[in-house]
Amino acid sequence: MPDQSFLVCGPRVAVRRISVQDRAEIAVLDRESAALHHPWVPARDTTEEAFRAYVAKFDQPAHEGFVVCLRESGAIVGGVNINDIVRGGIQSGALGYVAYASTTGHGYMTEGVRLVIRYAFTELGLHRLEANIQPGNAPSARLVERLGFRLEGCSPRFQYVDGAWRDHERWALTAEMTEHAAGSGPR
Ligand SMILES: CC(C)(COP(=O)(O)OP(=O)(O)OC[C@H]1O[C@@H](n2cnc3c(N)ncnc32)[C@H](O)[C@@H]1OP(=O)(O)O)[C@@H](O)C(=O)NCCC(=O)NCCS
Known part of the structure; x- marks a missing residue:
């Protein structure tokens, strides 16, 4: 059973760090959600060794990995990463996220990603996502x-996704654009 101590809570969902103990639950969710995720995000290898390496990436300061859980049951309904965090005068990170097939379309990810954004602009001191x-x-x-x-x-x-270099639209949010603006300079 992963540690259910949440970093941030909303009305319906809460966010905690991903753990190696999430592997079995996420492996099932990934499998059930293959059609939802393809061709938008690369398929994830959930074998024991690969998943351990995936989670270990988030021990590095440039990467943060979270799961979005239902507050009542603790069930995972999504994943959110902040990758390629750059500090100094940039304070920016790249947001990635997935919902899962059985719980998509309920607004859980809007709530969960909003919580991660708030955490990023306050606790992590980022300025741009x-x-x-x-x-x-x-x-x-x-x-x-x-x-x-x-x-x-x-x-x-x-980005190289599904066998080819794909064009992407670049969307961004800075701390000033949110009600949760950290209001601090680089750290
Ligand atoms: C992108 C993705 C995470 C969005 O997931 P989602 O389930 O649509 O997001 P939410 O949980 O916030 O649900 C929002 C939807 O629920 C609807 N909804 C239903 N009940 C709701 C409620 N009570 N509250 C809020 N929204 C509700 C909203 O209207 C919205 O639908 P719409 O987009 O058709 O208007 C999901 O489609 C996904 O995993 N895609 C594949 C992976 C991917 O593309 N990742 C991003 C790569 S850039």
């Missing part, structure tokens, strides 16, 4: 738009 979204991934674009992200432009051949 970006989300890189393939054209055609309408649910993902709707999610970040709901959360106040601004479409900055297109990054041609930005």
